[in-house]
Amino acid sequence: MKILVCISNVPDTTTRIKLSGDQNAIDLSSVQWIINPWDELALTRALELKEASGGSISSVSIIHVGNAGSDATLRKALAIGADDAIRVDAAPTDAYAVAHEIAEAIKDKNYDMILCGIESSDYNGSAMGGMLAEFLNMESVSSVSKLEIEGDELKLNREIAGGFEVVSATAPVVVIVQKGIALEPRIPSMRGIMMARKKPLEVVAATGAEALTEFVHYTPPQPKAACKMIDADNPAELVNLLHNEAKII
Amino acid sequence: MNNVLIYTENFDGKFKKSIYEIASYGSEIARQLGGEPIAISLGEVAEEELKSLGNYGISKVLTAAGETFKTLQNRAYTAAIAQAAQQENAGVIIFSASNTAKAIAPRVSVKLKAGMVFAATGLPSNLNPFTVPKKVFHGKAFADVVVNSERKIISLSQNSFGVKEHPAEVTIEALQVEAAAPANTRVTDTQKASGKMLLNDAEIIVSGGRGMKSADNWQPIEELAAILGAATACSRPVSDEGWRPHAEHVGQTGKIVAPNLYFALGISGAIQHLAGVSSSKVIVAINTDKDAPIFQAADYGIVGDVQKVLPQLNEAFRKFKAEN
Ligand SMILES: Cc1cc2nc3c(=O)[nH]c(=O)nc-3n(C[C@H](O)[C@H](O)[C@H](O)COP(=O)(O)OP(=O)(O)OC[C@H]3O[C@@H](n4cnc5c(N)ncnc54)[C@H](O)[C@@H]3O)c2cc1C
Ligand SMILES: Nc1ncnc2c1ncn2[C@@H]1O[C@H](COP(=O)(O)O)[C@@H](O)[C@H]1O
Numbered sequence: 001m002k003i004l005v006c007i008s009n010v011p012d013t014t015t016r017i018k019l020s021g022d023q024n025a026i027d028l029s030s031v032q033w034i035i036n037p038w039d040e041l042a043l044t045r046a047l048e049l050k051e052a053s054g055g056s057i058s059s060v061s062i063i064h065v066g067n068a069g070s071d072a073t074l075r076k077a078l079a080i081g082a083d084d085a086i087r088v089d090a091a092p093t094d095a096y097a098v099a100h101e102i103a104e105a106i107k108d109k110n111y112d113m114i115l116c117g118i119e120s121s122d123y124n125g126s127a128m129g130g131m132l133a134e135f136l137n138m139e140s141v142s143s144v145s146k147l148e149i150e151g152d153e154l155k156l157n158r159e160i161a162g163g164f165e166v167v168s169a170t171a172p173v174v175v176i177v178q179k180g181i182a183l184e185p186r187i188p189s190m191r192g193i194m195m196a197r198k199k200p201l202e203v204v205a206a207t208g209a210e211a212l213t214e215f216v217h218y219t220p221p222q223p224k225a226a227c228k229m230i231d232a233d234n235p236a237e238l239v240n241l242l243h244n245e246a247k248i249i
Numbered sequence: 250m251n252n253v254l255i256y257t258e259n260f261d262g263k264f265k266k267s268i269y270e271i272a273s274y275g276s277e278i279a280r281q282l283g284g285e286p287i288a289i290s291l292g293e294v295a296e297e298e299l300k301s302l303g304n305y306g307i308s309k310v311l312t313a314a315g316e317t318f319k320t321l322q323n324r325a326y327t328a329a330i331a332q333a334a335q336q337e338n339a340g341v342i343i344f345s346a347s348n349t350a351k352a353i354a355p356r357v358s359v360k361l362k363a364g365m366v367f368a369a370t371g372l373p374s375n376l377n378p379f380t381v382p383k384k385v386f387h388g389k390a391f392a393d394v395v396v397n398s399e400r401k402i403i404s405l406s407q408n409s410f411g412v413k414e415h416p417a418e419v420t421i422e423a424l425q426v427e428a429a430a431p432a433n434t435r436v437t438d439t440q441k442a443s444g445k446m447l448l449n450d451a452e453i454i455v456s457g458g459r460g461m462k463s464a465d466n467w468q469p470i471e472e473l474a475a476i477l478g479a480a481t482a483c484s485r486p487v488s489d490e491g492w493r494p495h496a497e498h499v500g501q502t503g504k505i506v507a508p509n510l511y512f513a514l515g516i517s518g519a520i521q522h523l524a525g526v527s528s529s530k531v532i533v534a535i536n537t538d539k540d541a542p543i544f545q546a547a548d549y550g551i552v553g554d555v556q557k558v559l560p561q562l563n564e565a566f567r568k569f570k571a572e573n
Contacts, residue, residue, distance in 0.1 A: 017386050095365070134355070142348065164440055
């Protein structure tokens with residue numbers, strides 16, 4: 001079995017968001033880039049499964065659509081333990097274009113399971129995994145919080161309103177993961193970092209896939225009015241304010 | 250293609266508030282476009298329930314039920330929704346930004362080559378070019394997204410438009426779907442809590458953090474939730490410690506919620522926590538530390554020990570509920 005993990009390169013989650021002067025772009029000049037947290041957990045789970053598989057999972061590869069600026073992030077994923085990486089050399093304009101590029105780049109590679117995260121932490125699109133599955137005409141299971149492999153069968157927990165469903169799947173399938181899939185992301189070891197330098201990172205040309213959406217303007221959130229403080233000895237005043245001022249109860 | 254197609258997901262045969270919200274929202278967009286708002290319902294839903302969509306402006310409901318739609322099969326659902334959009338000349342397709350939308354809206358997008366905006370926060374600000382507002386970086390900024398394709402897909406963030414009554418005459422029509430290709434995924438078991446208020450549906454959420462000190466101290470939180478008909482939630486360390494179930498964890502890596510009222514009790518207000526709750530209309534914080542960052546995000550605050558304040562607050566709410 002061959003596993004592919006799709007990696008999105010995003011600003012560190014604690015980054016303060018600065019807008020460009022005309023507010024038509026986000027100023028990314030001093031941003032620290034990381035592996036999208038969900039993708040890091042997906043990779044961690046893929047590696048756990050590979051190690052436990054006794055050889056039946058032959059490789060865990062990663063793919064990313066982005067410019068050379070993402071290579072440090074991909075090297076980190078290789079240091080965590082991915083076997084090889086593909087970077088499709090194009091700016092990731094929108095999820096539709098990214099999915100189209102990935103579908104073209106891997107269509108002859110016969111991956112059995114493709115893992116994606118439920119969303120990128122920057123544009124919160126929740127789109128790419130499902131789009132990729134449709135381009136590849138593969139089945140997909142989304143909101144997956146648990147992934148086990150038993151022989152040829154994948155056993156997935158899919159979150160639904162108020163609980164979860166257990167889904168049984170066979171390859172090939174796109175699995176879109178969320179909270180629960182792995183506890184903590186793996187941290188690269190010294191040895192991992194050394195080995196990552198020698199692992200293959202193949203850069204492939206983009207096909208020029210078209211984007212359907214574009215971000216044109218940004219606004220900062222409204223500054224919040226100061227918090228109204230209520231005396232700890234007078235909680236009834238809070239009830240009064242919620243009723244008469246905020247009119248929320 | 251001025252019509253609008255609204256995917257009205259059912260939960261055990263019933264529509265929730267979020268579905269009436271997108272019915273209202275889709276009807277408004279159809280009015281602006283001069284088209285018709287049409288709903289599509291997949292799975293077994295009683296006629297009475299389908300007709301209730303008419304209260305929110307829907308003029309036609311397409312339905313398909315049967316074995317194929319008993320559980321969520323992404324490809325079959327995608328095919329049915331895409332077929333309905335084509336058959337009804339719908340230029341805009343609306344989902345509620347739920348787990349189901351995450352599973353199928355992107356697939357419909359590719360099938361129809363329709364650009365998608367996930368978790369939109371309001372009506373299009375412009376119809377030409379078609380421009381939709383959404384949050385990015387978990388609420389650290391708002392963005393305008395232009396959709397350039399002929400067809401468009403919007404998943405609406407819950408509680409961002411509201412339910413608007415607009416009675417219309419509804420007709421119900423069966424959608425003739427082609428037989429689904431066999432799927433290599435199938436649901437083998439379902440585990441669902443019943444009766445409990447679900448986080449994503451709740452108008453009020455009472456949430457506890459590490460400042461609650463231990464799992465044994467949750468009783469007053471449960472009590473406040475019961476008084477107000479609210480759902481309970483928690484910060485990440487609380488679910489990591491096993492004090493509360495993982496399903497209650499809110500924040501960047503948990504659930505993103507947008508209730509009318511959010512109580513943050515013994516929660517410091519870390520940026521990753523706020524990422525999941527900052528869309529709440531009103532935030533109330535109780536914390537011993539007057540400098541806790543949660544007070545920057547809150548509308549009302551009490552500096553004090555939650556163990557002491559909460560029982561008194563519950564008493565005050567109980568009294569209020571008895572009188573109102
Ligand atoms: C990548 C990443 C993702 C994360 N995702 C999330 C997420 O999704 N959700 C999330 O919540 N966190 C998340 N975190 C963790 C986050 O950074 C914080 O550590 C966490 O939110 C803190 O939880 P807390 O407020 O309950 O605890 P603490 O920060 O320990 O705060 C406890 C608060 O309780 C107050 N307190 C103590 N005693 C009392 C008392 N008797 N009465 C009243 N107040 C009292 C204290 O003053 C303090 O403010 C994430 C972190 C990372 C790095
Ligand atoms: N540029 C990209 N290259 C590769 N995978 C991506 C890229 N962008 C997003 N993904 C994958 O798609 C998931 C959902 O992203 P999004 O649709 O952007 O919210 C991410 O968690 C990644 O697994």
